[in-house]
Amino acid sequence: MKILSIVTRPESAPRVPTPEEIERGSALISELAAAGSLIDAGGTWPGLLEMRVTRRAGDYSIVDGPFTEAKEVVGGYFLIDVPDREAAIALARRFLDTSGDGTFHFHEIIEAPRD
Amino acid sequence: MSENVAGRAIDAVWRIESPRLIAGLTRLTRDVGVAEDLAQDALVAALEQWPASGVPANPGAWLMAIAKRRAIDRFRREELGERKRDEFGRVELARQETAPGFDASLEDDVGDDLLRLVFIACHPVLSRQARVALTLRLIGGLTTAEIARAYLASEATIAQRIVRAKRTLSEARVPFEMPQGADRAGRLASVLEVLYLIFNEGYCATAGDDWLRPSLCEDALRMSRIVATLMPSDAEVHGLVALLEIQASRTHARIGPNGEPILLLDQDRSRWNRLLIGRGLDALGRSERLGGTLGPYALQAAIAACHARARIAEDTDWMRIAALYDALLEVMPSPIVALNRAVAVGFAYGPAAGLEAVEELRFEKSLEGHYLLASVRGDLLARLGRGAEAAFEFRRAAAATANARERTLLLDRARASGDVDIAARRSTRS
Numbered sequence: 150m151k152i153l154s155i156v157t158r159p160e161s162a163p164r165v166p167t168p169e170e171i172e173r174g175s176a177l178i179s180e181l182a183a184a185g186s187l188i189d190a191g192g193t194w195p196g197l198l199e200m201r202v203t204r205r206a207g208d209y210s211i212v213d214g215p216f217t218e219a220k221e222v223v224g225g226y227f228l229i230d231v232p233d234r235e236a237a238i239a240l241a242r243r244f245l246d247t248s249g250d251g252t253f254h255f256h257e258i259i260e261a262p263r264d
Numbered sequence: 265m266s267e268n269v270a271g272r273a274i275d276a277v278w279r280i281e282s283p284r285l286i287a288g289l290t291r292l293t294r295d296v297g298v299a300e301d302l303a304q305d306a307l308v309a310a311l312e313q314w315p316a317s318g319v320p321a322n323p324g325a326w327l328m329a330i331a332k333r334r335a336i337d338r339f340r341r342e343e344l345g346e347r348k349r350d351e352f353g354r355v356e357l358a359r360q361e362t363a364p365g366f367d368a369s370l371e372d373d374v375g376d377d378l379l380r381l382v383f384i385a386c387h388p389v390l391s392r393q394a395r396v397a398l399t400l401r402l403i404g405g406l407t408t409a410e411i412a413r414a415y416l417a418s419e420a421t422i423a424q425r426i427v428r429a430k431r432t433l434s435e436a437r438v439p440f441e442m443p444q445g446a447d448r449a450g451r452l453a454s455v456l457e458v459l460y461l462i463f464n465e466g467y468c469a470t471a472g473d474d475w476l477r478p479s480l481c482e483d484a485l486r487m488s489r490i491v492a493t494l495m496p497s498d499a500e501v502h503g504l505v506a507l508l509e510i511q512a513s514r515t516h517a518r519i520g521p522n523g524e525p526i527l528l529l530d531q532d533r534s535r536w537n538r539l540l541i542g543r544g545l546d547a548l549g550r551s552e553r554l555g556g557t558l559g560p561y562a563l564q565a566a567i568a569a570c571h572a573r574a575r576i577a578e579d580t581d582w583m584r585i586a587a588l589y590d591a592l593l594e595v596m597p598s599p600i601v602a603l604n605r606a607v608a609v610g611f612a613y614g615p616a617a618g619l620e621a622v623e624e625l626r627f628e629k630s631l632e633g634h635y636l637l638a639s640v641r642g643d644l645l646a647r648l649g650r651g652a653e654a655a656f657e658f659r660r661a662a663a664a665t666a667n668a669r670e671r672t673l674l675l676d677r678a679r680a681s682g683d684v685d686i687a688a689r690r691s692t693r694s
Contacts, residue, residue: 158318165326166317168333174313192314197276225315248317 151188151258152229152237156244157221158251166248174247185230186240192225224251277323278307279405283490285327286402287377290440292335296384296402297430302338306331378403379494380440382487386455389436394429395458396465401426403490404462404483414480415465452495456504456561459488463508467515481512492547502551503562509544510568513537524669529577541572560596563588582612599628600636607640615647635664639674646681655682 166174181187193199199214231237241253282303289299306327320326385398400406400414408426412419443451466480485508492501517535520526548569551562558566567588574580589605602625610618622641631637642657658678662671 156316156318165320165322165329166313168329171309171313171326171330171333174316175309178312190312190315192311192319194277194314194319222318224318227315244316248313251316251318 150231150233150237151260152227152231153256153258154227154229154237154241155254156224156227156251157254158224158249160220160222170247174244177243177247181229181240186236187227188230189228190225193223221252227253275407277311278407281324281327282307282405283381283403284324284378285331287381288328289331289335290381290384291377292332294440296381296433297427298335298338300402300430302331302334303327305334309334375494376442378490380442382455382491382494383443383451384433384438384440386451386458387433387436387438388451388454389438390429390432392458392461394425394432395454396461397422397425398429399458399487400462400483403487406483414477452498452500455491456500459484459491459504460508460561462487463511467511478515481508481515484508485512496550497554499551499554499556500559500561502547502554503559503565506544506547506551506565507561507568509540509547510565510572513540513544513572525673528571529580533575533577536572544572545569557595558591560592563592563595567592580611582608586612599625599631602628603631603636603640607643610640610644610647615644619644619648633664635661635670635674637661638664642674642677642681646677651681655679 178187178190199216201210201212201214201216203210203212229237229240231240237255241255244253245251285303285306286296286299289302290296293299293302309330310323310327382399382403385402386395390398397411397415400411401408406414408423409419411417412422415422442448463481463484466477466482466484485505488501488505488508492505495501513536514528514531516537517531517533518526518528526532544565548562548565551565552558567585570581570585570588586605586608589601589608593601593605603622606618606621606625609621619641622637622644625631625637628637638657638661642654642661645651645657646654655678658674658681662674662678665671665674
């Protein structure tokens with residue numbers, strides 16, 4: 150199943166990882182990419198565009214970030230392809246083990262039925 | 265996968281973080297080329313991990329942690345000569361591996377490191393072209409492709425230029441330190457010149473995709489502001505910033521709807537950017553408050569400020585401008601400055617006085633065949649009512665300029681002056 154995942158961190162969490170954590174993280178990414186479980190991933194950066202475009206009762210509102218009121222910050226997204234729910238949980242655990250507290254929000258992507 | 269992740273955000277992140285990173289790594293490795301490689305590796309590694317970890321409040325420290333790790337790996341892996349090994353700073357690397365406060369000490373030094381890097385990139389051992397390319401790359405954080413586009417050169421040419429420059433620095437064993445004593449003034453002049461050249465390349469868009477080049481002005485301005493922050497007690501650095509800010513404030517007023525140049529006195533001053541003017545006047549104030557005689561950049565900024573302060577062209581304080589040109593001529597004797605002085609004199613004390621100042625330059629070798637001399641003479645003659653002579657000078661100027669739009673402008677003026685002359689003759693006849 151293909152899954153879209155947004156990763157959030159408590160605002161205070163992002164910190165400079167130790168060299169060991171960095172090495173473990175790199176190894177994990179290489180492994181998952183090679184195995185085909187990791188389709189794509191991207192980080193977000195505070196200096197880049199942050200914006201909310203909302204339509205409510207036909208009216209649009211556009212709010213520019215950064216959203217400092219947020220309790221959590223978005224770190225980035227992952228697009229993964231795993232066999233089942235358990236594999237997704239395992240993957241999240243492995244990532245969080247290398248990089249500290251945070252939340253993986255998983256959303257399975259609807260795929261057209263194959264015949 | 266890594267290519268995919270790296271490809272998207274890399275330019276933006278690189279521009280923000282790379283100068284300080286490369287500066288710190290150059291201190292560790294004593295080699296700008298090695299430092300840049302390590303910084304790039306670190307960036308790719310960091311970009312891969314950011315989706316999972318989020319960006320820390322201090323991404324520079326993260327990048328530095330990765331880069332140091334890579335430096336150590338590389339150091340161990342490669343069979344380096346004993347000399348190189350020493351240069352690599354075995355002691356330094358060993359110290360940082362054990363000392364927990366290393367990151368903090370690195371942060372303190374970061375400004376100094378960046379300034380040293382600026383001075384290395386603008387080192388006189390390099391050609392002017394190489395200094396410009398290396399500065400844009402290392403301090404401006406531009407990609408090779410961006411530099412190539414800005415200078416209408418092929419990417420291969422620029423890449424080659426940067427590689428050669430780094431090799432030259434390495435071979436010349438340029439030390440990673442601030443120049444001191446007698447060396448300092450000359451080295452600083454080179455830094456300021458490089459920044460000024462970059463700005464001008466953007467400002468005098470003579471060819472190519474005009475819209476791409478204002479970014480060079482922004483890059484030069486951005487880097488100059490950084491250097492000014494790092495060298496707050498140097499008057500000329502503030503002078504350069506002031507000059508660039510004020511010149512940049514006119515960007516939108518100096519090109520007409522069809523891309524034709526609009527001369528300073530004809531510009532719609534409501535289109536001047538007041539924010540940039542304000543910043544420029546502030547920088548000029550800082551430069552003046554530091555005392556001493558004003559240097560060439562501060563003087564040019566002071567002249568630009570006279571124009572910026574005048575709400576309409578008629579309000580221009582030409583006497584002050586003429587006096588500033590006198591001072592500029594003392595510190596930077598050049599026929600072009602003298603010619604500009606003549607223009608100011610012509611406005612301050614009348615066209616006859618201006619013409620007198622121009623006559624002194626008639627036999628100046630370097631101005632021979634220069635369109636500006638003929639064009640200034642033409643203008644003064646026209647104002648004195650000597651239309652035929654003026655038309656002759658404008659035509660001469662038109663023949664000398666390489667710029668098509670400028671030529672049209674000059675030929676128009678020649679025609680206008682000639683017409684005046686004919687009209688004047690007619691009126692005397694009747």
